[in-house]
Amino acid sequence: MSPFDVLTALKQKGLMPPEQADALADYERTKPLSLHYELRAMLSVGILLLTGGLGLLIYEHYEEIGDVAILGSITALCVASFVFAWRFRPALSAAKVSSRSVFGDYALLLGCLLFLSLEGYAQYRFNLFGTRYGLATFLPAVLFVALAYRFDHQGVLTIGLTALASWVGVTVRPLELRLRTNFFDEPTVWAAVGLGLVLIAMAAVGHRQRVKAHFTHTLLAFGGNLLLIALLAGVFNFEGKRLLYGLLLLVACVGFDQYARRDRSFLFMLMGVVYGDIGLTYLLGDAVDGMALPPEVYMLYFTLASVGAALYLITNYRKLSRDETL
Amino acid sequence: MKLYNETHIEERDLLRQVEQWQTQGLVTAEQLTAIRAAYPRRFKLTNPFIEIGLFLFTIIAAMSAYGLVTVLFSGLNNGQSSLGVVAILFGIGLFFLTKTIVGDSNLCRNGVDNALVLLVPLFLIGGLILLFPITPPFWVCCLIALPILLAMIWYTGDTILTYFALFALYGGLFHRLLDYGWGKPLLPFIFMAVSVGLYALASRLPNSAYYADVLSQVRWTSLVVLAAAGNYFVVRELNGLLLDHRGATPEIPLRGLFWATTFGIPSVYALLGFRRKSRMFVILAVLGLAAAVATVRHYYGTWPLSVALAVDGTVLIGLAVLAIRLLRAPRYGFSDDDDGEAPLLVVRHAGTLTTLQGTANAQQQPTGPRFGGGDFGGGGAGDAY
Numbered sequence: 199m200s201p202f203d204v205l206t207a208l209k210q211k212g213l214m215p216p217e218q219a220d221a222l223a224d225y226e227r228t229k230p231l232s233l234h235y236e237l238r239a240m241l242s243v244g245i246l247l248l249t250g251g252l253g254l255l256i257y258e259h260y261e262e263i264g265d266v267a268i269l270g271s272i273t274a275l276c277v278a279s280f281v282f283a284w285r286f287r288p289a290l291s292a293a294k295v296s297s298r299s300v301f302g303d304y305a306l307l308l309g310c311l312l313f314l315s316l317e318g319y320a321q322y323r324f325n326l327f328g329t330r331y332g333l334a335t336f337l338p339a340v341l342f343v344a345l346a347y348r349f350d351h352q353g354v355l356t357i358g359l360t361a362l363a364s365w366v367g368v369t370v371r372p373l374e375l376r377l378r379t380n381f382f383d384e385p386t387v388w389a390a391v392g393l394g395l396v397l398i399a400m401a402a403v404g405h406r407q408r409v410k411a412h413f414t415h416t417l418l419a420f421g422g423n424l425l426l427i428a429l430l431a432g433v434f435n436f437e438g439k440r441l442l443y444g445l446l447l448l449v450a451c452v453g454f455d456q457y458a459r460r461d462r463s464f465l466f467m468l469m470g471v472v473y474g475d476i477g478l479t480y481l482l483g484d485a486v487d488g489m490a491l492p493p494e495v496y497m498l499y500f501t502l503a504s505v506g507a508a509l510y511l512i513t514n515y516r517k518l519s520r521d522e523t524l
Numbered sequence: 525m526k527l528y529n530e531t532h533i534e535e536r537d538l539l540r541q542v543e544q545w546q547t548q549g550l551v552t553a554e555q556l557t558a559i560r561a562a563y564p565r566r567f568k569l570t571n572p573f574i575e576i577g578l579f580l581f582t583i584i585a586a587m588s589a590y591g592l593v594t595v596l597f598s599g600l601n602n603g604q605s606s607l608g609v610v611a612i613l614f615g616i617g618l619f620f621l622t623k624t625i626v627g628d629s630n631l632c633r634n635g636v637d638n639a640l641v642l643l644v645p646l647f648l649i650g651g652l653i654l655l656f657p658i659t660p661p662f663w664v665c666c667l668i669a670l671p672i673l674l675a676m677i678w679y680t681g682d683t684i685l686t687y688f689a690l691f692a693l694y695g696g697l698f699h700r701l702l703d704y705g706w707g708k709p710l711l712p713f714i715f716m717a718v719s720v721g722l723y724a725l726a727s728r729l730p731n732s733a734y735y736a737d738v739l740s741q742v743r744w745t746s747l748v749v750l751a752a753a754g755n756y757f758v759v760r761e762l763n764g765l766l767l768d769h770r771g772a773t774p775e776i777p778l779r780g781l782f783w784a785t786t787f788g789i790p791s792v793y794a795l796l797g798f799r800r801k802s803r804m805f806v807i808l809a810v811l812g813l814a815a816a817v818a819t820v821r822h823y824y825g826t827w828p829l830s831v832a833l834a835v836d837g838t839v840l841i842g843l844a845v846l847a848i849r850l851l852r853a854p855r856y857g858f859s860d861d862d863d864g865e866a867p868l869l870v871v872r873h874a875g876t877l878t879t880l881q882g883t884a885n886a887q888q889q890p891t892g893p894r895f896g897g898g899d900f901g902g903g904g905a906g907d908a909y
Contacts, residue, residue, distance in 0.1 A: 248837025500588035
């Protein structure tokens with residue numbers, strides 16, 4: 199339905215005076231097309247290509263170009279980006295604030311990504327951190343999270359969290375639709391669980407103290423998924439301790455479900471239900487393994503469990519949204 | 525009688541438009557209240573996350589229910605055709621279930637109905653194909669699928685089914701043309717002609733609210749295929765692939781013509797985008813021109829990948845910065861105001877994806893020769909530098 203059809207309908211029903219309708223039609227005919235999101239997407243893709251290209255360049259050609267030229271120019275670009283971002287920095291505040299330049303946020307992003315490349319190169323060439331590989335990821339991660347809070351930048355927060363996750367052994371690569379983990383190793387699982395809990399605690403404290411409360415959702419979604427995936431991996435990978443991990447998973451899922459009810463955030467309800475369903479199904483399958491049950495039983499279970507999960511979501515949604523929408 | 529009530533969908537769209545005007549301050553809050561009272565909400569409102577969950581669980585439930593039915597019936601008769609009959613009957617059953625659920629609880633794209641609408645034609649098509657004693661060639665499958673998909677699209681106005689139908693149309697055509705000696709050289713031209721035809725059809729059909737999404741999707745897809753079918757890289761590499769050629773692909777006939785369309789089609793999009801102020805044409809023009817530049821690079825480029833990426837990135841950043849500065853005040857009918865109308869979710873979330881992928885790239889140490897995040901062409905066309 200075009201805006202003009204809408205106006206005709208409203209005029210016919212007497213819901214809008216004809217003069218206003220004509221003025222609105224005029225506005226719709228002449229209003230400029232906003233390329234706001236397209237231009238920002240272009241900027242982001244440009245930053246991705248540039249940092250990706252430079253990241254490749256230094257490893258491919260460091261012998262020809264020389265360390266000084268490489269480190270010098272990338273450092274200069276990196277510093278320039280940070281300086282630009284700092285010059286137009288937002289006011290120091292616990293509330294939501296934004297850079298005073300349109301490009302401030304992007305400069306910060308560019309600076310952070312260049313910093314990562316630079317640091318990786320320094321480790322590769324000069325063994326800056328020696329064999330303390332953890333430190334090489336942990337330091338920038340902490341730096342980025344701090345920068346994210348100072349500059350109020352969700353993107354840099356995401357970089358920091360991603361770096362923290364890779365510090366405990368989980369890499370996220372959305373363009374390759376890939377999540378790489380090392381969850382066959384029990385300490386990694388526990389590290390991920392620990393990081394997940396820390397992030398959830400950060401989210402809770404920030405939410406309560408109103409310190410960058412708009413980060414709560416990102417922190418919770420990131421920390422929560424990390425925690426739940428790690429626990430699920432525990433259920434899958436460690437035969438002797440399946441029930442222990444299953445129990446922890448159950449506690450986490452119930453916790454998310456409770457939080458979702460209190461806050462009406464259905465992402466967390468969905469997370470609780472999906473991870474809980476997968477964990478429960480796996481545990482049940484493991485329990486009846488070797489009993490040679492007929493396939494009907496499995497099919498019946500899947501049908502009923504899915505219908506049950508769907509009904510659970512519907513009824514809870516109805517219950518929670520009733521007092522809100524009506 | 526269609527699955528959803530057409531008037532209700534129109535009214536829903538009308539309300540959305542008025543709500544947008546209200547946020548822009550063009551309609552008063554009192555007016556919005558009066559209009560809301562005149563057009564009460566008819567459909568169930570849900571939350572996107574709930575919808576994702578419902579969609580997933582409905583698909584799993586229906587698939588396992590089908591599994592249960594086939595296991596129960598497998599004792600009666602073994603064989604592919606009996607499986608097909610079960611699938612068709614199951615599909616018909618699902619159809620009536622969909623009708624009942626949607627009618628009883630006023631659903632409109634709430635996850636459950638999305639999943640059911642998708643599954644009905646899939647079971648019917650799968651069942652019909654299973655009825656054949658041997659699996660028929662791909663184009664026959666497409667020929668079977670198309671009418672069922674079209675009927676379901678007419679009935680529901682569903683967008684995912686539209687993707688399937690477009691895939692069946694182009695895929696079946698591609699597969700069938702390869703069977704003829706004359707088909708191969710004419711392939712790009714037939715694809716271009718079909719795309720132009722589809723676009724014209726989608727633009728001429730009355731723009732009803734029920735099919736607005738379907739028609740917009742047909743327009744997008746047909747324009748993407750048109751640009752891809754005219755892209756030198758796509759034509760040459762596909763030709764090489766069909767000849768089963770190893771190494772560098774051979775030169776194609778009508779080389780000049782395809783180079784002309786490689787740049788010409790996106791240029792026409794750019795012109796149309798500028799003239800009509802059409803978001804679709806602007807986006808496709810940028811992607812198409814990027815693909816055209818990538819095509820030139822692919823055959824004549826001497827820069828290594830890293831340099832090419834860095835230069836392209838710099839150029840893109842430069843262009844974006846220039847455009848944003850230029851559009852501080854609206855100019856030539858374009859603006860840089862955040863009016864809340866992001867066309868595609870991907871465009872809105874490009875920043876997040878960038879940061880995640882960029883972090884992963886930057887952290888990767890050169891343990892092997894492979895680096896991530898290299899391919900970037902877009903437009904469904906050539907994307908390897």
